[in-house]
Amino acid sequence: xKCPYCGEMIEDGSQFCARCGNRLxxxxxxxxxxxxxxxxxxxxAATGAQTTSGKAIASLIMGVLVFIPFSAVAAIVLGHLALSxxxxxxxxxxxxxxxxxxxxxxxxEIVMIPVILIIAAIAIPNLLRAKMAANEASSxxxxxxxxxxxxxxxxxxxxxxxxxxxxxxxxxxxDCDSANLVDVVLxxxxxxxxxxxxxxxxxxxxxxGKVMSFTITADPITENTTGIRHFFLDESxxxxxxxxxxxxxxxxxxx
Numbered sequence: 001x002k003c004p005y006c007g008e009m010i011e012d013g014s015q016f017c018a019r020c021g022n023r024l025x026x027x028x029x030x031x032x033x034x035x036x037x038x039x040x041x042x043x044x045a046a047t048g049a050q051t052t053s054g055k056a057i058a059s060l061i062m063g064v065l066v067f068i069p070f071s072a073v074a075a076i077v078l079g080h081l082a083l084s085x086x087x088x089x090x091x092x093x094x095x096x097x098x099x100x101x102x103x104x105x106x107x108x109e110i111v112m113i114p115v116i117l118i119i120a121a122i123a124i125p126n127l128l129r130a131k132m133a134a135n136e137a138s139s140x141x142x143x144x145x146x147x148x149x150x151x152x153x154x155x156x157x158x159x160x161x162x163x164x165x166x167x168x169x170x171x172x173x174x175d176c177d178s179a180n181l182v183d184v185v186l187x188x189x190x191x192x193x194x195x196x197x198x199x200x201x202x203x204x205x206x207x208x209g210k211v212m213s214f215t216i217t218a219d220p221i222t223e224n225t226t227g228i229r230h231f232f233l234d235e236s237x238x239x240x241x242x243x244x245x246x247x248x249x250x251x252x253x254x255x
Contacts, residue, residue: 004090055082056095059102066109075106128225131195135227138194139218140254142186143233146200146216149181151237161210162235166191166200195226203235219246 059078082099170187172178203213220227232247
């Protein structure tokens, strides 16, 4: 006969395994059949309470933790190891249901990986395009704010004309040095907003020192990532744009 605990060959009728020391109970005694312990030729059943396989528990946990990298692979490996361990334990271990659940979850996650990748391949470019379109719309809005602010400044400070820099449009006392017409971001030395960088260039002052022209360009900080179109604004108030290159007075107006 074999010991149900360790697999050691033992003599028929033995009550204890000489190798592992576990007590053995005959199958007849367990079933209540006369003959009891030590009956020759009787099979033996393991005694004691069953314990749950740790690998089965781990398989189920890894199957549930879908957001951990390679958790599905771990769930599958541990699930198969647990089932093999339980099968060889001759009733000492339980947890077959846990291991099976871990395997199901692990294989389901493996099957879902290609689906997730396909969805990501479709969704990510669309999200990037939507983000770039939002950045472009924001930069056009900023140019309109500049246009209104610069015209208002020229009306407030007729002797200076258009401002010498965007700093003169920024927050302050509301005079010709701090006209309080745009926020602190657009009044910065190198304004940046929503993935675009703005550059203001005043025209050459006339004989009286008055600035009568200006240009503002808005360009993507990272081409084809934060935006595609480039924008241009001058004293005409018309916003113009180009795709893939800097815009100028000759570019098409934004519609």
